Amino acid sequence: MIHQYDVVVVGGGIAGLYTALTAAEHFRVAVVSKVHVTRSHSVAAQGGVAASLGNEEEDHLEWHMYDTVKGSDYLADQEAVEILAKEAPNAIINLEHMGVPFTRNIQGKIEQRRFGGHTRGYGVAPVKRACYVSDRTGRAIMDTLYDRCQAMGVDFFNEVFAVQLLFSGNHCCGVAGYDIANCKPQVFHAKAVVLATGGCGKIYKTTSNGFASTGDGFALALDSLIPLEDMEFVQFHPTGIFGLGILISEAARAEGGILRNGSGERFMERYAPTLKDLAPRDIVSRAILTEIQEGRGVEGKDYVYLDLREIGKELLNQKLPEISSFIETYLGIAASEKPIPVAPTCHYMMGGIPTDTAGHVLIDDGKAFLPGLFAVGECACVSVHGANRLGCNSLIDLVVFGRRTGVSVADHVKEKVLPALPQQAESVAADKINSLLDSSGNERVSVLRAALQCLMTEKCSVFRNNDGLKEALEMIRQLEKRLANVGLANRSKVFNYELQEALEFGNMLKTAEAIVFSALQRKESRGAHYRSDYPERNDAEWLMHTLVYAAGEGLEAAYKPISITRFAPEKRRY
């Protein structure tokens, strides 16, 4: 079936819905999602959304900008960061006006709390900059946007899996997918396509991400010869519940939680004397793993403790109810009584599809963009997060750039007629599905996927080196060959998840290859990318963005300059 719209948005998280909502003021918009929209992973965002409202104490957008740039290890584009910091307060007001039920302070204003790497006075001490809805901030924003989208007449196509972007000449004119419920091809023919597909945490064994985070948007882009930017920068959140990877928000440390090693020492004092437990995530994750590797984990195991006991039962219930219930459900302990075993968990992709600050997808190392195609949210790289994102900066990224992308999509649609659909549009998805359903190989997706997850966790997590990355790249290419020999045991056309997981695994492999390839090229340590064979940041040679393109069987790297407007790179100390 062919659906015609002005705009089709792929992915229904906060970025996708905000873009859809903005564009829907004047145009017909469809949101296509492989899960029911309300299941998108934005709902898992806990701690807050950053804006220098100054509701609790003095704060300035320049401070927010500085913290974000420093947090990014100076790789973020400062022009974009300035927009983020500048537009953040108004974005929060807009959310409040839409109905987001923010937690309030004693004056009845939106309450704000501390968060990792957010400081006053350019790094002097933590500042209260995170607006929040207890520890359900993502869920609450999603719920509001979902209802507003219905008010604006946005059409949702739930459980539709996108397999390929469609082009008319060099103009993106739609996306081909299929209905997961019955395998029927669904073509969305539109003047503008927005990718808002989120991240790729599932390529690692332990992640805070949901099952849907399989890097689909990255693969859609690479398949269409669009580059990916800064893919080596993968964020590991310091505090996942050990073994499960379920996120314990930084808000837990903002409210007074302390990280302790096996001997009970508050070890972050050694790594970040000023901000301590509220240092940025790359630094805290490395600190935790260093403690563990040097034998200071808890009882020789691969975790440290997050101690929330000092916060007290009442405040835990009030400020961190969701997290407290996770700890009770999955560990059987009360956070007010016992410390929580934690270890870093794959959390967020700083890199992604290169865009300008209006969401246009950039296709070279300059300003050339691909008409009709936009990207926003975690799958995009503006870049405001550079080599390491600060907590609470992702939600504000989604809202600020969701709005900006919506506006530029509307501008684009206003001027364009619907480009012709390529002839094979309807058969694209059917061909992909059928070739998998007819496959008779002897490889199983679940086995290959487990191999990839182990590989990425071992060779391309927080610490990396040349030999490990080379080996990983080699093994990914072997997995690609094995995927070609996959066979499905399940040939059903109704909710065939083996089929979907096979398609997703293809996307995971492409994403993993881009990450490992980019990481192998970058011979320095910056932000979340730490090379034990090149442990120092090297601004002279590497203060630039990585771009990788699909080329023949493999990938090719190119580089582009970063924008530095206000803050010259300095040594990063916290």
Next chain:
Amino acid sequence: MKIYRFNPETDHEPHYDIFFVEANPNDRILDCLNKVRWEQDSSLAYRMSCAHGVCGSDAVNINGLPALACQKLIKDDSAQEMLIEPIKFSLIIKDLIVDMEPFFNRIKAIQPNLPPKTLDSSTGTERLQTVEERSRIDDAVKCILCGCCVSACPVILEQEQRFIGPVAILRAQKYIFDSRATANDTIERMRVMEKPYGIWGCKSYYMCTVVCPKKIKVTEQILKTKKKIIQEFHPKSE
């Protein structure tokens, strides 16, 4: 595990399959379902996403009661055999997958899409709300739209399927009790609640409260909403 199976392409009648899964006491039911799909029978169909009780994808009936497969652990139930069935209120499409359309339509029915009269960005400042005012909607904010309440509601299951159901009333409660809403919006929303098969269909069986995986006091919120409606529209009957 004894799992409900139905494939519309081949089956006329549903049946149950038994799978043996090795599990630790701390494993989630969802982990066990995944072991079945990834290691034993790749055709088993069920939804999942976040796997830690925030997205609401994986509501199933576990030993007869609706719950999230990712939030129930093996040790939570002393039964040796786990009975896993689809939630009940809607058409079963395949195995543990039910048609969610009627569920989301219930939410649509309360008209969350009322024109945003209260939305006025031109002022450029936030609206104030006291901590107490905000706390009136604390419970409803926790809802993850999983559908457990609807699939446990005796009114919907046994008496009147058209009853709008707990999830929709809870969603309406969030809007009706939000101090930021205009009086007109609130009244309009309460009128919606009074439509046929609306809020008065609730007979306070408390099953929604019993099964809610987010521990929302659903029935209490429904009762509060009823009371507000009576005060507003039927003051004499109070």
